[in-house]
Amino acid sequence: MSQIIKFFEDYEASKKIEGKLLYNHSLAKSSWLGVGGAAEVFYLCESSSQLSDILKKCPKKFSRTVIGQGSNILIRDGGIKGLVIKLGKNFQNINRSKEGIIAGGATLDRVIAKYCEKESLSGLEFLSGIPGNIGGAFAMNAGCYNNDLDQVFYAAEGLDYNGNKIKLKKCDVTLDYRHNPMSSSTIFTQVSLLASKGNQKDIKNKIEKIFKDRILAQPRGIKTGGSTFKNPDEKTSSLKAWELIQKSDCHKIKLDGVSFSKKHSNFIENKQNVSANLIEDFCRLVQKNVFEKTGVELLMEIKILGER
Numbered sequence: 001m002s003q004i005i006k007f008f009e010d011y012e013a014s015k016k017i018e019g020k021l022l023y024n025h026s027l028a029k030s031s032w033l034g035v036g037g038a039a040e041v042f043y044l045c046e047s048s049s050q051l052s053d054i055l056k057k058c059p060k061k062f063s064r065t066v067i068g069q070g071s072n073i074l075i076r077d078g079g080i081k082g083l084v085i086k087l088g089k090n091f092q093n094i095n096r097s098k099e100g101i102i103a104g105g106a107t108l109d110r111v112i113a114k115y116c117e118k119e120s121l122s123g124l125e126f127l128s129g130i131p132g133n134i135g136g137a138f139a140m141n142a143g144c145y146n147n148d149l150d151q152v153f154y155a156a157e158g159l160d161y162n163g164n165k166i167k168l169k170k171c172d173v174t175l176d177y178r179h180n181p182m183s184s185s186t187i188f189t190q191v192s193l194l195a196s197k198g199n200q201k202d203i204k205n206k207i208e209k210i211f212k213d214r215i216l217a218q219p220r221g222i223k224t225g226g227s228t229f230k231n232p233d234e235k236t237s238s239l240k241a242w243e244l245i246q247k248s249d250c251h252k253i254k255l256d257g258v259s260f261s262k263k264h265s266n267f268i269e270n271k272q273n274v275s276a277n278l279i280e281d282f283c284r285l286v287q288k289n290v291f292e293k294t295g296v297e298l299l300m301e302i303k304i305l306g307e308r
Contacts, residue, residue, distance in 0.1 A: 004062045025038055043086070045091075058083060065082065092107045105190060109132060152195075222270075228286075229300060283300065
């Protein structure tokens with residue numbers, strides 16, 4: 001028995017767990033890619049106070065990893081050592097605020113968009129086009145259709161990996177393209193977003209247009225992680241990731257059941273159930289070929305977790 005499992009078995013024996021504690025728990029179903037290794041300790045959290053207590057008491061030598069809905073993560077076959085945390089249903093909530101709305105970290109982005117439609121709140125329609133939950137979206141500054149979280153968030157709350165409460169205002173953190181500098185050490189339990197009174201019909205039409213555009217441009221009903229690579233900044237290349245992939249003929253690459261979708265050449269389609277490492281190998285091969293043919297280094301947008 002590993003030291004961290006022993007620690008949590010002792011913790012579980014002394015306190016009632018609000019949520020679930022699982023050991024050597026497969027995470028294959030926790031990634032939209034449908035493959036992946038196990039979490040040494042998996043904690044489905046339903047209490048912010050208990051999460052804080054666990055993080056404070058869990059020795060710092062044990063790593064902490066946070067996952068959300070799994071829409072943009074690849075979990076290597078060797079799994080994730082230490083503690084893996086996922087926020088549960090108690091963190092799925094939305095409330096009105098003077099500035100807009102306050103959403104629990106596990107609230108799905110599309111649910112927020114539909115709530116705003118119902119309440120005639122404008123400015124967050126783009127969330128209907130982002131998979132996953134708002135905590136994860138904020139953690140990577142997710143975005144689509146020329147909008148991102150940096151443009152609409154005004155506050156956030158959470159816990160650092162030592163269990164201390166964190167409260168952020170807009171001025172406290174600088175978000176970059178698909179990057180939040182605090183995401184590597186913070187669990188975001190609540191995000192506050194700007195929204196203004198709008199016309200319900202106009203809001204509904206915007207959401208429907210985003211849905212139709214996604215159907216036309218992106219694959220559905222496949223095992224994918226969404227956008228695989230980040231778009232390079234304009235100083236590096238005027239071409240987007242999918243254009244660089246096509247220019248390098250990498251959209252034709254296939255590797256043991258892993259390929260790009262025919263509908264969008266920056267969306268992986270995984271047809272195998274054998275190995276997450278194969279998907280990583282596919283990505284590295286694409287990066288190598290794109291760099292050799294264009295001189296542009298593609299960076300991963302899908303987050304790779306765990307050990308080979």
